[in-house]
Amino acid sequence: MTEPDKDQCDLLDGLRRGRPAAGQDPVKRSQIIEGARRVFIDKGFEAASMNDITREAGVSKGTIYVYFANKEELFEALIEEERGTIFKNMYDVLERTDHIRGTLVRFGMVLSAKITSAKVILAQRTVIGASERIPELGARFYERGPKRGHDKVVDFLNAAIERGLLKIDDVDLAAYQFTELCLAGLFRQCIFAYRTKAPSPAEIENVVRSGVDMFLKAYGTEQLAAEERGLNSG
Incomplete structure (x- = not known):
């Protein structure tokens, strides 16, 4: 047969x-x-x-x-599946807005651990490698993954601004700045294989807490400082 x-x-x-x-x-x-x-x-x-x-x-x-039908269609299906795995539930922590610093630290640690994990680094390299031949594939990956996540960070920051806890002129830029601070010295070393092991939880926490401190010093208001003093004294 x-x-x-x-x-x-x-x-x-x-x-x-x-x-x-x-x-x-x-x-x-x-x-x-x-x-x-x-x-x-x-x-x-x-x-x-x-x-x-x-x-x-x-x-x-x-x-x-x-x-x-072809290799391109199969690759796109694979990347869509990877995108769902990478970003699933990553931004749920941002739904809690009662403690700005704590929420940003928790989110930053989840983000950094996920983005620098071996599986996700491989997926990102694969997308980057194929994007020269299929640029729309990389664009769709970004639109449906990182861009959606970025928008959630923007929403979180806007909510904090409305409560008087942050003062930011360019919220879109600030959201990018925050995620970069959480990945500082980690992501590029992983994506370019300068380091072959994912960063440890302790290393990630150190980077993220430092980044959150810097971010809130730049954008935090006196109202936020007063709230944090109240929390610390309680």
Whole structure:
């Protein structure tokens, strides 16, 4: 039996048994994406081929093309999945606004630990490597991930401004400044493999607390200082 005939028989058998229709099985789709992830990490986007991915995922050519038309489409699906993993729940801590300093420290530590983790560094390198050939892919990754997160930081800062705790002329710029302070000396060393291990929790906390101190010295109001004195005296 030829490979296309086998795929057709598998499809008909699946329908009779109540299995997902072609291209709709989430387990099979995940199997293909996992295979693609290993190939892209090992070979990079340019050198990887659909044949490589087929072998690594353990599926037939007929099956892989039912789910993904080409390497670019598969890569985009992989990156979308990575984006969801990277940014899932990262910004939940910003929903608490009763203690500005504590919230910023907690968020900064979550952000820094996630962004400098080995898995996320690999994902970011993969996106960067493919963006020259598929610039819209990198743009979408940024729009749906870092940009959405940035907007949440902006919302948090605006809420603090409305309460009189911060005074900021350019909130958009301040949000970028804050995230850079939380990653200072860590992210670039990781992304360029200057350091091969993720920073320790203690190292991250030291960087983040220093960054939050600097940020609040620049933008904190006397009202914030008074609130913090009250908290410390209590």
